[in-house]
Amino acid sequence: MRPDRPFLIALTGGIASGKSLAADWFRNKGFRVVDSDLLGHNALRQKDVVEKIKLKFGEEVFHQDEIDRKVLGELIFSDAEARQFINRLLHPVIIKCLKKIVTETEEEYLIIEIPLLFETNLEDCFDLTINISASEELRIERLHSTRGIDRHEAETRIKSQLSEQERVARADVNIINDSTPEIFQDRLEKLIMSFGERKFKDIRILPD
Numbered sequence: 001m002r003p004d005r006p007f008l009i010a011l012t013g014g015i016a017s018g019k020s021l022a023a024d025w026f027r028n029k030g031f032r033v034v035d036s037d038l039l040g041h042n043a044l045r046q047k048d049v050v051e052k053i054k055l056k057f058g059e060e061v062f063h064q065d066e067i068d069r070k071v072l073g074e075l076i077f078s079d080a081e082a083r084q085f086i087n088r089l090l091h092p093v094i095i096k097c098l099k100k101i102v103t104e105t106e107e108e109y110l111i112i113e114i115p116l117l118f119e120t121n122l123e124d125c126f127d128l129t130i131n132i133s134a135s136e137e138l139r140i141e142r143l144h145s146t147r148g149i150d151r152h153e154a155e156t157r158i159k160s161q162l163s164e165q166e167r168v169a170r171a172d173v174n175i176i177n178d179s180t181p182e183i184f185q186d187r188l189e190k191l192i193m194s195f196g197e198r199k200f201k202d203i204r205i206l207p208d
Helices: 019-028 036-043 047-061 069-078 080-104 136-147 151-159 164-170 181-192
Strands: 007-013 032-035 109-113 128-133 173-176
Touching: 007 019, 019 032, 019 109, 019 128, 019 181, 032 036, 036 080, 036 109, 047 069, 047 080, 069 080, 069 151, 080 109, 128 164, 136 151, 173 181
Parallel strands: 007 109, 007 128, 032 109, 128 173
Antiparallel strands: none
8 A cells, every 4th residue: 555655765875976966857857856955054044053053163154144054064074073063953954844845745756865864874764765876086076177176175075975885785776977967867767767666665754
């Protein structure tokens, strides 16, 4: 029997792997895709969140009384303790928003783009987990060409995240993004053709 909820799909991948490109592709195909990072950005405007970040890091992460996401992002990638603090602060806010969306949506399929899927051990809250994969060298090249990030900084950001090997091992499906956009899109097209054959899982409710 079909559960009284959408088929829940998690879309993840390391930095510069192409998961946002995949998310946009799914949107263009008519799927509803929720960006958990965007929910996190919205949370950074909440008064209690702002106050806790100011108390923790001071004025150095602010610009004109607003959190400077670029400065905060650089701090998070370079400082594990800061990263853990921000994750602990934002995670409950993001999960609360996601639970509301899951409850209220009338979509048959709901895709949630969630970079920290495995780091937060949320994979068993989804019927299908998709990892977008690319080699470290290619991701370094992309970070340099699209964001102007030098090699050392790119390597630091990649190494601050879960290894590609562990993502691949834990995901239900791995889509490699190592060639042309056309080949990448063809791989995604073949994936959605299998959606109708996939079964609902007895998944865990998103935790508070």
